[in-house]
Amino acid sequence: MVEKAAISAEKTITIPRDWTEGSVLRNLLSLSWPMIVSYGLYMVGQTVDMICVGRLGSAPIAGVGIGGIVVMIVMTAKFGLVTGVRAMIARFIGAGDAEGANYVAQQALVISAVYGVVMTAVGVFLAEPILNLFGLEAAATAAGVAYVRIILAGWVPMSFWLMAFSMMQASGDVMTPMWLSILIRVVHIGLCPFLVFGWWIFPRLGVGGAALSNVIYQVLGMIIAFWILFSGRTRLRLTMRNFRLDPGMIWRIVKIGIPALVMGVQMNFGQLVLALFMVPFGTFAVAAHSLVQRVEMILFLPSMGLGMGAGVLVGQNLGAQQPERAERSGWLAVGFVEAVMLVFCVLVLLFAEHFIRLFNIEPGLVEIGGVFLRIAAAGYIMVGFTAVLQNSISGSGDTVPPMLVSLVIVWLVQIPLAFLLPRITDLGMYGVRWAIVVGMLVGAIAYIAYFRLGRWKRKRV
Numbered sequence: 001m002v003e004k005a006a007i008s009a010e011k012t013i014t015i016p017r018d019w020t021e022g023s024v025l026r027n028l029l030s031l032s033w034p035m036i037v038s039y040g041l042y043m044v045g046q047t048v049d050m051i052c053v054g055r056l057g058s059a060p061i062a063g064v065g066i067g068g069i070v071v072m073i074v075m076t077a078k079f080g081l082v083t084g085v086r087a088m089i090a091r092f093i094g095a096g097d098a099e100g101a102n103y104v105a106q107q108a109l110v111i112s113a114v115y116g117v118v119m120t121a122v123g124v125f126l127a128e129p130i131l132n133l134f135g136l137e138a139a140a141t142a143a144g145v146a147y148v149r150i151i152l153a154g155w156v157p158m159s160f161w162l163m164a165f166s167m168m169q170a171s172g173d174v175m176t177p178m179w180l181s182i183l184i185r186v187v188h189i190g191l192c193p194f195l196v197f198g199w200w201i202f203p204r205l206g207v208g209g210a211a212l213s214n215v216i217y218q219v220l221g222m223i224i225a226f227w228i229l230f231s232g233r234t235r236l237r238l239t240m241r242n243f244r245l246d247p248g249m250i251w252r253i254v255k256i257g258i259p260a261l262v263m264g265v266q267m268n269f270g271q272l273v274l275a276l277f278m279v280p281f282g283t284f285a286v287a288a289h290s291l292v293q294r295v296e297m298i299l300f301l302p303s304m305g306l307g308m309g310a311g312v313l314v315g316q317n318l319g320a321q322q323p324e325r326a327e328r329s330g331w332l333a334v335g336f337v338e339a340v341m342l343v344f345c346v347l348v349l350l351f352a353e354h355f356i357r358l359f360n361i362e363p364g365l366v367e368i369g370g371v372f373l374r375i376a377a378a379g380y381i382m383v384g385f386t387a388v389l390q391n392s393i394s395g396s397g398d399t400v401p402p403m404l405v406s407l408v409i410v411w412l413v414q415i416p417l418a419f420l421l422p423r424i425t426d427l428g429m430y431g432v433r434w435a436i437v438v439g440m441l442v443g444a445i446a447y448i449a450y451f452r453l454g455r456w457k458r459k460r461v
Helices: 024-054 058-094 098-132 138-153 155-170 175-197 207-230 247-281 283-299 301-319 323-357 363-380 383-395 400-424 430-453
Strands: none
Touching (some): 024 301, 058 301, 058 383, 155 175, 247 283, 283 301, 283 430, 301 323, 301 383, 383 430
């Protein structure tokens, strides 16, 4: 039973659709497909950014690729904090406690404000020193600095947008965030080429234009999301009635979120180290590594959407005292993702170079990127187990085991192998990519074992 400490009143909610009843499969698919669309639109936006930047040359691709990893570190730290909010709101909604869900949301806004201000300061003052650490060519470093500085300068609205988006999804409303994502992504995709290339009346901003188009959609998303939440046009009606700063509740949220934060941040730090291992092999190697990551953002959409959908079902079913339904949600999501990823693996093996040419047509870059992508396909078949089960376990509020698994994958498997394989074998730069595949295999085994153990079912939040 969800603890009710620090919550002054309870209020029964009328739920348009109870995700804790009926067909688990139907509920999973109904929750997941709008999430796939929502996150797919995010990936499309990032892909359009990289396609536009790719027309500027390989140096901007390398700079934005590294800069994008820095931004993802900041974003995944926020996702970690959001994990605590999602788990608690899902539990309260599953238990029928609207007042508790609103109380969590109020404190989450405080967390979002503080985090947004801190990250803005980091972006403005530390973007250049951070990018200088990687020893890229001057042109690539300059592009990366411009990209990171502009995006993080607008991080306060991004912080609020991400939190509001996740609140709606955790409450069980996935359609409203999807339609909102469609609206703001149209604005983003429409603006990006105009700002990058200076079309029509717009100035030619290059890499900075891609970053600025992101900031504009974030501001728009924040404004509309708050209007939806405060006007009651979603399952969770957010009010500031009886608001008071509650350090105890904030700590409960953060305590759940910290392991997820650590997991996300260290994984992206690991991505930075892996990219650093590519630097000695030249700009083409760094750019190809970055492009493969962008392709994977699209290919992994089913695992993200179904994983997040399973996470919501796990949280709400545990709140409703139905742990077996929660477990069934996770395994069903795994099965769907594995089937889809098998198809994707075949497509990648057959058409790897075509995927790379979407971003850049330089022959050397296409050749290296094609090999990188085919190597990566060996690990894609394990994505269902890693992404879906990790989200399912985290959705229960049990975030420490996924953090420990991710630490092992990155720092005891991938990083050591990525360092050693290019030096003790003839694989060269391809050894870095094979190290990533091995890490995915280890992660799949670990998540399967822990999910089957079932300790996450007894987690209290």
